[in-house]
Amino acid sequence: MAGMSIGGIASGLDTETIINQLISVERNSQTLLKQKLTQQNEVVSALQGLNARAASLLTGAAALADPQAWTKVGATSSSSSVAVSTSNATGSGSLTFTVVQTASKASYTTAPVLAADAPQGEQRFTITSAKPGATPVDVVATSGAPADLAKAINAAGAGVVATTIQDASGAQRLLVTSATSGEQGDFSFGGAQPPALAAQLTPPRDAALDLGAGTFVRSATNTFPDLMAGVSVTISKVEDAPVTVTAAPDTAAVAKRVGGMVASLGVVLSEIADQTRSSVDDPGLLAGNSLLRGLQQQLVSAVSTAVPGATLKDVGIELTRQGTVTFDEAAFSAYAAKEPDRAKALTTAFSSALAGVARRASDSTTGTISLAVTSGQSTARDLTTRIEAWDTRLELRRASLERTYAALEVALQKNQSQSSWLAGALAGLPTYSS
Known part of the structure:
Protein backbone atom coordinates (compact mmCIF):
# COMPACT_ATOMS: atom_id res chain seq x y z
CA MET A 1 0.00 0.00 0.00
CA VAL A 73 5.42 82.47 -16.35
CA GLY A 74 6.86 83.40 -12.99
CA ALA A 75 6.38 86.71 -11.21
CA THR A 76 8.58 88.80 -8.93
CA SER A 77 8.03 91.90 -6.82
CA SER A 78 10.51 94.67 -6.03
CA SER A 79 9.08 95.05 -2.52
CA SER A 80 8.98 92.54 0.32
CA SER A 81 5.60 93.95 1.40
CA VAL A 82 4.02 93.02 -1.93
CA ALA A 83 3.64 89.29 -2.59
CA VAL A 84 2.92 87.84 -6.01
CA SER A 85 1.52 84.51 -7.20
CA THR A 86 0.77 83.07 -10.62
CA SER A 87 -1.97 80.84 -12.00
CA ASN A 88 -1.84 79.88 -15.68
CA ALA A 89 0.02 83.08 -16.48
CA THR A 90 1.32 83.16 -20.04
CA GLY A 91 2.21 86.77 -20.79
CA SER A 92 5.36 88.71 -19.95
CA GLY A 93 5.61 92.29 -18.79
CA SER A 94 5.85 94.56 -15.77
CA LEU A 95 3.63 96.93 -13.85
CA THR A 96 4.69 99.73 -11.50
CA PHE A 97 2.42 101.25 -8.84
CA THR A 98 2.30 102.72 -5.37
CA VAL A 99 0.22 101.24 -2.56
CA VAL A 100 -2.19 103.99 -1.53
CA GLN A 101 -4.08 102.17 1.20
CA THR A 102 -4.76 98.71 2.57
CA ALA A 103 -8.20 97.18 3.03
CA SER A 104 -9.87 97.28 6.44
CA LYS A 105 -13.05 96.04 8.13
CA ALA A 106 -15.72 98.32 9.57
CA SER A 107 -15.61 98.25 13.36
CA TYR A 108 -17.91 100.05 15.83
CA THR A 109 -18.31 100.19 19.58
CA THR A 110 -21.06 101.31 21.95
CA ALA A 111 -20.73 103.49 25.01
CA PRO A 112 -19.69 101.71 28.22
CA VAL A 113 -22.55 100.41 30.34
CA LEU A 114 -22.70 98.79 33.74
CA ALA A 115 -24.69 95.58 34.09
CA ALA A 116 -27.22 97.29 36.38
CA ASP A 117 -27.82 100.07 33.83
CA ALA A 118 -28.28 97.85 30.77
CA PRO A 119 -31.77 97.90 29.15
CA GLN A 120 -33.88 95.06 30.45
CA GLY A 121 -36.19 92.82 28.47
CA GLU A 122 -36.14 91.67 24.89
CA GLN A 123 -34.33 93.90 22.39
CA ARG A 124 -35.33 93.77 18.71
CA PHE A 125 -33.34 95.36 15.92
CA THR A 126 -31.92 94.75 12.41
CA ILE A 127 -28.49 94.67 10.81
CA THR A 128 -28.17 95.69 7.15
CA SER A 129 -25.08 95.21 4.98
CA ALA A 130 -23.85 98.06 2.79
CA LYS A 131 -23.89 95.75 -0.23
CA PRO A 132 -26.39 96.87 -2.86
CA GLY A 133 -29.75 95.14 -2.47
CA ALA A 134 -28.88 93.67 0.94
CA THR A 135 -31.85 92.54 3.05
CA PRO A 136 -32.02 93.55 6.74
CA VAL A 137 -31.39 90.68 9.15
CA ASP A 138 -33.61 90.53 12.23
CA VAL A 139 -31.93 90.17 15.62
CA VAL A 140 -33.61 89.43 18.97
CA ALA A 141 -31.55 89.75 22.17
CA THR A 142 -32.75 88.70 25.63
CA SER A 143 -31.63 92.06 27.06
CA GLY A 144 -29.64 95.17 26.22
CA ALA A 145 -26.57 93.95 28.13
CA PRO A 146 -23.49 93.92 25.82
CA ALA A 147 -22.97 90.17 26.37
CA ASP A 148 -26.58 89.35 25.40
CA LEU A 149 -26.40 91.65 22.39
CA ALA A 150 -23.15 90.00 21.22
CA LYS A 151 -24.62 86.52 21.60
CA ALA A 152 -27.73 87.43 19.57
CA ILE A 153 -25.75 89.22 16.84
CA ASN A 154 -23.37 86.29 16.35
CA ALA A 155 -26.28 83.87 16.12
CA ALA A 156 -28.09 85.96 13.51
CA GLY A 157 -25.58 85.32 10.69
CA ALA A 158 -25.67 88.93 9.54
CA GLY A 159 -22.09 89.04 8.27
CA VAL A 160 -20.71 90.72 11.40
CA VAL A 161 -18.86 89.51 14.49
CA ALA A 162 -19.63 90.85 17.96
CA THR A 163 -17.78 90.66 21.25
CA THR A 164 -17.50 92.65 24.48
CA ILE A 165 -14.68 94.68 26.00
CA GLN A 166 -14.51 95.75 29.62
CA ASP A 167 -12.84 98.84 31.08
CA ALA A 168 -11.28 99.35 34.52
CA SER A 169 -14.60 100.44 36.05
CA GLY A 170 -16.24 97.14 35.15
CA ALA A 171 -18.41 98.71 32.49
CA GLN A 172 -18.71 96.81 29.21
CA ARG A 173 -18.86 97.93 25.60
CA LEU A 174 -20.23 96.07 22.61
CA LEU A 175 -17.66 95.76 19.79
CA VAL A 176 -19.06 94.88 16.37
CA THR A 177 -16.83 94.21 13.36
CA SER A 178 -17.68 93.31 9.78
CA ALA A 179 -16.76 89.78 8.74
CA THR A 180 -15.40 91.09 5.43
CA SER A 181 -13.16 94.00 4.54
CA GLY A 182 -13.85 96.68 1.96
CA GLU A 183 -16.36 99.47 1.60
CA GLN A 184 -19.21 97.07 0.95
CA GLY A 185 -18.36 95.30 4.19
CA ASP A 186 -19.91 98.20 6.14
CA PHE A 187 -23.21 97.70 7.97
CA SER A 188 -25.82 99.62 9.94
CA PHE A 189 -28.24 98.96 12.81
CA GLY A 190 -31.95 99.68 12.49
CA GLY A 191 -35.30 98.61 13.87
CA ALA A 192 -37.07 99.37 17.11
CA GLN A 193 -34.25 99.03 19.65
CA PRO A 194 -30.87 99.15 17.89
CA PRO A 195 -27.66 99.31 19.92
CA ALA A 196 -26.42 102.88 20.20
CA LEU A 197 -23.06 103.01 18.44
CA ALA A 198 -20.79 105.55 20.08
CA ALA A 199 -17.65 105.41 17.89
CA GLN A 200 -16.21 103.98 14.71
CA LEU A 201 -12.88 102.31 15.48
CA THR A 202 -11.89 101.47 11.89
CA PRO A 203 -13.60 102.54 8.68
CA PRO A 204 -14.64 100.12 5.92
CA ARG A 205 -11.99 100.60 3.28
CA ASP A 206 -10.95 99.12 -0.03
CA ALA A 207 -7.30 98.50 -0.78
CA ALA A 208 -6.08 100.82 -3.53
CA LEU A 209 -3.14 100.95 -5.93
CA ASP A 210 -2.12 104.04 -7.89
CA LEU A 211 -0.93 103.03 -11.34
CA GLY A 212 -0.18 106.62 -12.29
CA ALA A 213 -1.84 109.14 -14.59
CA GLY A 214 -4.93 109.16 -12.37
CA THR A 215 -5.50 105.42 -12.70
CA PHE A 216 -6.43 103.54 -9.55
CA VAL A 217 -7.21 99.89 -8.91
CA ARG A 218 -9.33 98.93 -5.92
CA SER A 219 -10.04 95.65 -4.13
CA ALA A 220 -12.22 94.76 -1.15
CA THR A 221 -9.31 92.71 0.22
CA ASN A 222 -5.55 93.19 0.21
CA THR A 223 -5.32 90.77 -2.70
CA PHE A 224 -5.73 91.95 -6.29
CA PRO A 225 -6.60 88.85 -8.35
CA ASP A 226 -5.23 88.89 -11.90
CA LEU A 227 -3.79 92.39 -11.60
CA MET A 228 -1.82 91.21 -14.61
CA ALA A 229 -3.03 88.24 -16.65
CA GLY A 230 -2.58 85.23 -14.39
CA VAL A 231 -0.66 87.25 -11.78
CA SER A 232 -2.22 88.12 -8.41
CA VAL A 233 -0.78 90.67 -5.98
CA THR A 234 -1.20 90.80 -2.20
CA ILE A 235 -0.20 93.93 -0.26
CA SER A 236 0.54 94.20 3.45
CA LYS A 237 1.18 97.91 4.00
CA VAL A 238 1.15 101.31 2.35
CA GLU A 239 4.15 101.89 0.07
CA ASP A 240 4.96 105.45 -1.04
CA ALA A 241 7.91 104.24 -3.12
CA PRO A 242 7.00 102.71 -6.48
CA VAL A 243 6.68 98.92 -6.53
CA THR A 244 7.34 96.97 -9.72
CA VAL A 245 5.84 93.55 -10.40
CA THR A 246 7.45 91.67 -13.28
CA ALA A 247 6.13 88.61 -15.11
CA ALA A 248 8.56 86.64 -17.26
CA PRO A 249 9.15 83.08 -18.45
CA GLN A 413 10.37 -13.49 4.27
CA LYS A 414 8.47 -16.17 2.34
CA ASN A 415 11.71 -17.58 1.01
CA GLN A 416 13.16 -17.64 4.48
CA SER A 417 10.05 -19.47 5.75
CA GLN A 418 10.34 -22.03 2.98
CA SER A 419 14.06 -22.45 3.69
CA SER A 420 13.33 -23.01 7.37
CA TRP A 421 10.65 -25.62 6.54
CA LEU A 422 12.94 -27.39 4.10
CA ALA A 423 15.76 -27.41 6.62
CA GLY A 424 13.42 -28.85 9.25
CA ALA A 425 12.12 -31.46 6.83
CA LEU A 426 15.61 -32.52 5.87
CA ALA A 427 16.60 -32.73 9.50
CA GLY A 428 13.67 -35.10 10.17
CA LEU A 429 14.67 -37.60 7.54
CA PRO A 430 16.16 -40.91 8.85
CA THR A 431 19.82 -41.39 8.52
CA TYR A 432 21.36 -44.63 7.28
CA SER A 433 24.84 -45.89 7.90
CA SER A 434 26.67 -47.88 5.28
Missing part, protein backbone atom coordinates in the same frame (compact mmCIF):
# COMPACT_ATOMS: atom_id res chain seq x y z
CA ALA A 2 1.29 3.50 -0.97
CA GLY A 3 3.11 5.38 1.79
CA MET A 4 3.81 2.18 3.78
CA SER A 5 7.30 0.71 4.18
CA ILE A 6 8.52 -2.51 5.79
CA GLY A 7 11.86 -1.57 7.28
CA GLY A 8 14.06 -4.52 6.26
CA ILE A 9 12.47 -7.16 8.52
CA ALA A 10 13.52 -9.95 6.25
CA SER A 11 16.47 -8.39 4.39
CA GLY A 12 18.01 -6.47 7.24
CA LEU A 13 18.26 -3.44 4.93
CA ASP A 14 17.32 0.12 6.00
CA THR A 15 14.84 0.45 3.15
CA GLU A 16 13.51 3.85 4.30
CA THR A 17 16.98 5.40 4.07
CA ILE A 18 17.57 3.73 0.70
CA ILE A 19 14.28 5.13 -0.67
CA ASN A 20 15.05 8.63 0.67
CA GLN A 21 18.46 8.56 -0.97
CA LEU A 22 17.03 7.42 -4.30
CA ILE A 23 14.37 10.16 -4.14
CA SER A 24 17.03 12.72 -3.24
CA VAL A 25 18.99 11.80 -6.35
CA GLU A 26 15.92 12.13 -8.53
CA ARG A 27 14.99 15.41 -6.80
CA ASN A 28 18.19 17.00 -8.14
CA SER A 29 16.37 17.81 -11.36
CA GLN A 30 13.66 19.64 -9.41
CA THR A 31 16.30 21.46 -7.35
CA LEU A 32 17.94 22.72 -10.53
CA LEU A 33 14.55 23.97 -11.73
CA LYS A 34 14.01 25.80 -8.42
CA GLN A 35 17.41 27.46 -8.75
CA LYS A 36 16.52 28.53 -12.29
CA LEU A 37 13.19 29.92 -11.04
CA THR A 38 14.92 31.95 -8.31
CA GLN A 39 17.34 33.40 -10.83
CA GLN A 40 14.54 34.05 -13.30
CA ASN A 41 12.51 35.92 -10.70
CA GLU A 42 15.56 38.04 -9.86
CA VAL A 43 16.00 38.86 -13.55
CA VAL A 44 12.33 39.81 -13.90
CA SER A 45 12.53 41.97 -10.78
CA ALA A 46 15.61 43.75 -12.11
CA LEU A 47 13.94 44.36 -15.47
CA GLN A 48 10.80 45.66 -13.77
CA GLY A 49 12.86 48.10 -11.71
CA LEU A 50 14.67 49.34 -14.80
CA ASN A 51 11.39 49.58 -16.69
CA ALA A 52 9.94 51.76 -13.92
CA ARG A 53 12.97 54.06 -14.07
CA ALA A 54 12.71 54.30 -17.85
CA ALA A 55 9.02 55.17 -17.50
CA SER A 56 9.92 57.91 -15.02
CA LEU A 57 12.47 59.25 -17.49
CA LEU A 58 9.79 59.21 -20.19
CA THR A 59 7.42 61.26 -18.03
CA GLY A 60 10.00 63.97 -17.38
CA ALA A 61 11.35 64.04 -20.92
CA ALA A 62 7.92 64.08 -22.58
CA ALA A 63 6.86 67.02 -20.42
CA LEU A 64 9.93 69.03 -21.44
CA ALA A 65 9.59 68.01 -25.07
CA ASP A 66 6.24 69.83 -25.09
CA PRO A 67 6.82 73.48 -26.18
CA GLN A 68 4.23 74.51 -23.60
CA ALA A 69 6.78 73.66 -20.90
CA TRP A 70 8.45 76.97 -21.71
CA THR A 71 5.28 79.05 -21.53
CA LYS A 72 5.00 78.98 -17.74
CA ASP A 250 10.03 80.97 -15.42
CA THR A 251 13.39 79.64 -16.59
CA ALA A 252 14.25 78.64 -13.02
CA ALA A 253 11.33 76.20 -13.00
CA VAL A 254 12.40 74.85 -16.40
CA ALA A 255 15.97 74.46 -15.13
CA LYS A 256 14.72 72.41 -12.17
CA ARG A 257 12.76 70.16 -14.51
CA VAL A 258 15.74 69.71 -16.84
CA GLY A 259 17.86 68.84 -13.81
CA GLY A 260 15.28 66.29 -12.75
CA MET A 261 15.22 64.75 -16.23
CA VAL A 262 19.02 64.49 -16.38
CA ALA A 263 19.00 62.94 -12.89
CA SER A 264 16.47 60.33 -14.09
CA LEU A 265 18.69 59.64 -17.11
CA GLY A 266 21.66 59.18 -14.78
CA VAL A 267 19.71 56.67 -12.68
CA VAL A 268 18.83 54.61 -15.76
CA LEU A 269 22.40 54.63 -17.10
CA SER A 270 23.79 53.72 -13.67
CA GLU A 271 21.30 50.89 -13.29
CA ILE A 272 22.17 49.46 -16.71
CA ALA A 273 25.91 49.69 -15.98
CA ASP A 274 25.48 47.92 -12.64
CA GLN A 275 23.20 45.15 -13.90
CA THR A 276 25.28 44.41 -17.00
CA ARG A 277 28.80 44.64 -15.52
CA SER A 278 31.03 41.89 -16.86
CA SER A 279 33.31 41.42 -13.86
CA VAL A 280 34.65 37.89 -13.60
CA ASP A 281 34.42 37.89 -9.82
CA ASP A 282 31.10 39.70 -9.51
CA PRO A 283 29.16 39.85 -12.80
CA GLY A 284 25.91 41.77 -12.99
CA LEU A 285 22.62 39.93 -12.88
CA LEU A 286 21.98 40.90 -16.51
CA ALA A 287 25.56 40.65 -17.75
CA GLY A 288 25.69 40.15 -21.50
CA ASN A 289 22.11 41.36 -22.00
CA SER A 290 22.22 42.88 -25.48
CA LEU A 291 18.86 44.59 -25.02
CA LEU A 292 20.14 46.73 -22.16
CA ARG A 293 23.44 47.43 -23.84
CA GLY A 294 21.51 48.68 -26.85
CA LEU A 295 19.34 50.88 -24.66
CA GLN A 296 22.44 52.31 -23.01
CA GLN A 297 23.92 53.21 -26.40
CA GLN A 298 20.69 54.84 -27.54
CA LEU A 299 20.48 57.00 -24.41
CA VAL A 300 24.09 58.12 -24.74
CA SER A 301 23.49 58.84 -28.42
CA ALA A 302 20.54 61.06 -27.50
CA VAL A 303 22.95 63.23 -25.52
CA SER A 304 25.67 63.41 -28.14
CA THR A 305 23.64 63.57 -31.35
CA ALA A 306 20.19 64.88 -30.39
CA VAL A 307 20.87 68.21 -32.11
CA PRO A 308 23.01 67.78 -35.25
CA GLY A 309 25.75 70.37 -35.46
CA ALA A 310 25.16 71.65 -31.93
CA THR A 311 26.28 70.78 -28.43
CA LEU A 312 24.15 70.52 -25.34
CA LYS A 313 27.01 71.93 -23.29
CA ASP A 314 25.60 75.38 -24.01
CA VAL A 315 22.59 74.50 -21.84
CA GLY A 316 24.70 72.86 -19.15
CA ILE A 317 24.25 69.23 -20.28
CA GLU A 318 27.43 67.25 -20.83
CA LEU A 319 28.41 63.61 -21.40
CA THR A 320 31.48 62.61 -19.40
CA ARG A 321 34.20 60.16 -20.37
CA GLN A 322 32.81 57.74 -17.81
CA GLY A 323 29.52 57.59 -19.70
CA THR A 324 27.57 59.66 -17.17
CA VAL A 325 25.60 62.83 -17.86
CA THR A 326 25.97 66.03 -15.83
CA PHE A 327 23.83 69.17 -15.64
CA ASP A 328 24.99 72.68 -14.71
CA GLU A 329 21.87 74.58 -13.64
CA ALA A 330 23.69 77.92 -13.48
CA ALA A 331 25.00 77.50 -17.03
CA PHE A 332 21.51 76.59 -18.23
CA SER A 333 19.91 79.62 -16.60
CA ALA A 334 22.57 81.98 -17.93
CA TYR A 335 22.22 80.67 -21.49
CA ALA A 336 18.41 80.69 -21.29
CA ALA A 337 18.49 84.34 -20.22
CA LYS A 338 20.88 85.22 -23.05
CA GLU A 339 19.48 83.01 -25.84
CA PRO A 340 15.98 81.92 -24.78
CA ASP A 341 14.88 80.64 -28.19
CA ARG A 342 18.08 78.67 -28.73
CA ALA A 343 17.96 77.24 -25.22
CA LYS A 344 14.38 76.18 -25.81
CA ALA A 345 15.25 74.54 -29.15
CA LEU A 346 18.21 72.60 -27.72
CA THR A 347 16.36 71.45 -24.62
CA THR A 348 13.21 70.50 -26.52
CA ALA A 349 15.19 68.49 -29.11
CA PHE A 350 17.15 66.66 -26.40
CA SER A 351 14.02 65.94 -24.36
CA SER A 352 12.20 64.69 -27.43
CA ALA A 353 15.07 62.31 -28.30
CA LEU A 354 15.19 60.98 -24.74
CA ALA A 355 11.42 60.56 -24.63
CA GLY A 356 11.54 58.53 -27.85
CA VAL A 357 14.18 56.16 -26.49
CA ALA A 358 12.44 55.81 -23.12
CA ARG A 359 9.06 55.21 -24.78
CA ARG A 360 10.43 52.46 -27.05
CA ALA A 361 11.86 50.80 -23.95
CA SER A 362 9.07 51.19 -21.40
CA ASP A 363 5.78 51.35 -23.32
CA SER A 364 3.45 48.95 -21.54
CA THR A 365 2.43 47.23 -24.78
CA THR A 366 5.34 47.50 -27.20
CA GLY A 367 8.30 48.54 -25.02
CA THR A 368 11.35 46.32 -25.36
CA ILE A 369 11.90 46.09 -21.60
CA SER A 370 8.17 45.59 -20.99
CA LEU A 371 8.16 42.71 -23.48
CA ALA A 372 11.27 41.24 -21.81
CA VAL A 373 9.46 41.40 -18.47
CA THR A 374 6.43 39.66 -19.95
CA SER A 375 8.60 36.97 -21.49
CA GLY A 376 10.50 36.49 -18.24
CA GLN A 377 7.26 36.15 -16.29
CA SER A 378 6.05 33.53 -18.78
CA THR A 379 9.29 31.59 -18.31
CA ALA A 380 8.88 31.79 -14.54
CA ARG A 381 5.34 30.44 -14.77
CA ASP A 382 6.54 27.55 -16.93
CA LEU A 383 9.29 26.71 -14.43
CA THR A 384 6.77 26.82 -11.58
CA THR A 385 4.52 24.38 -13.45
CA ARG A 386 7.43 22.01 -14.06
CA ILE A 387 8.47 22.18 -10.39
CA GLU A 388 4.95 21.34 -9.30
CA ALA A 389 4.88 18.44 -11.76
CA TRP A 390 8.07 17.12 -10.16
CA ASP A 391 6.33 17.12 -6.76
CA THR A 392 3.69 14.77 -8.13
CA ARG A 393 6.28 12.67 -9.95
CA LEU A 394 8.40 12.25 -6.83
CA GLU A 395 5.38 11.30 -4.74
CA LEU A 396 4.50 8.60 -7.26
CA ARG A 397 8.12 7.44 -7.43
CA ARG A 398 8.32 7.16 -3.64
CA ALA A 399 5.11 5.14 -3.57
CA SER A 400 6.48 2.85 -6.30
CA LEU A 401 9.75 2.31 -4.44
CA GLU A 402 7.93 1.59 -1.20
CA ARG A 403 5.79 -1.03 -2.96
CA THR A 404 8.85 -2.57 -4.59
CA TYR A 405 10.81 -2.88 -1.37
CA ALA A 406 7.76 -4.07 0.55
CA ALA A 407 7.24 -6.79 -2.07
CA LEU A 408 10.94 -7.66 -1.80
CA GLU A 409 10.68 -8.04 1.97
CA VAL A 410 7.58 -10.19 1.64
CA ALA A 411 9.31 -12.39 -0.94
CA LEU A 412 12.43 -12.72 1.20
